[in-house]
Amino acid sequence: MTNYVFTQMNPRLIFEIKLHGILLWASMGFFMPLGVIIIRMFNKEECSPRKLKAVIYIHAILQILAVLLAFAGAILSVMSFENSFNNNHQRIGLALYAAILLQTLVGFRRPKRGTKGRTIWYIFHWIFGTTTSLTGIVNTYTGLKAYHKRTSSNVRVWSILFTVEVSFLAFFYLFQEKWDYMQKQGEITGDEPVMVISSDQVEIQKEVLPRQSSRKSNSLGNYFAKNNALKKLFQVT
Numbered sequence: 001m002t003n004y005v006f007t008q009m010n011p012r013l014i015f016e017i018k019l020h021g022i023l024l025w026a027s028m029g030f031f032m033p034l035g036v037i038i039i040r041m042f043n044k045e046e047c048s049p050r051k052l053k054a055v056i057y058i059h060a061i062l063q064i065l066a067v068l069l070a071f072a073g074a075i076l077s078v079m080s081f082e083n084s085f086n087n088n089h090q091r092i093g094l095a096l097y098a099a100i101l102l103q104t105l106v107g108f109r110r111p112k113r114g115t116k117g118r119t120i121w122y123i124f125h126w127i128f129g130t131t132t133s134l135t136g137i138v139n140t141y142t143g144l145k146a147y148h149k150r151t152s153s154n155v156r157v158w159s160i161l162f163t164v165e166v167s168f169l170a171f172f173y174l175f176q177e178k179w180d181y182m183q184k185q186g187e188i189t190g191d192e193p194v195m196v197i198s199s200d201q202v203e204i205q206k207e208v209l210p211r212q213s214s215r216k217s218n219s220l221g222n223y224f225a226k227n228n229a230l231k232k233l234f235q236v237t
Helices: 002-008 011-042 049-080 088-108 118-151 156-184 199-236
Strands: none
Touching: 011 049, 011 118, 011 156, 049 088, 088 118, 118 156
């Protein structure tokens, strides 16, 4: 049955399926998680307002580019494919299109810092955006599986390449979370006492230590001398 479907597909339809996959791969598998990583890397308290503003613009450009590519893939799917929604890839894809649209609207409604509702907006935008990005990555795998079933083509190489890319992005995301912490391990904070020893204190210690050792040796000598004298006195008596 699969071979029969493959023979009935014309080269243009195969090209459009590949183009749909490339568009959604670039959108959900690269630009969207890259925008998440960038905003997480530089959205720090020590970041200057000018730098933070530039980072926000870069994040917004990457997300808008991801949205445009995603909807280009959606338009191509509606115009060229049979959308019966009888498989997981199409169902998840439909939910993702709605989630992307909602996340975009929420992003443009960003309240200013310090205003009421900023914390709720930030938590929702962060959790919802991260969930959407992860779901898009999962749906890329289901798309590769659907392409294999539709065309009988081997997608193992593409699955490996996509896994390597996602693993690199995940490693970079986790690494940048701990980068500031690792840098601060070699620094001395203000709460830790700092011992500063001057050259005069070193000389004083050099002088005191021999005196203390000589005193200890004299004390031991006096102790043994007294014991010997008492022993002789008892022997005489």
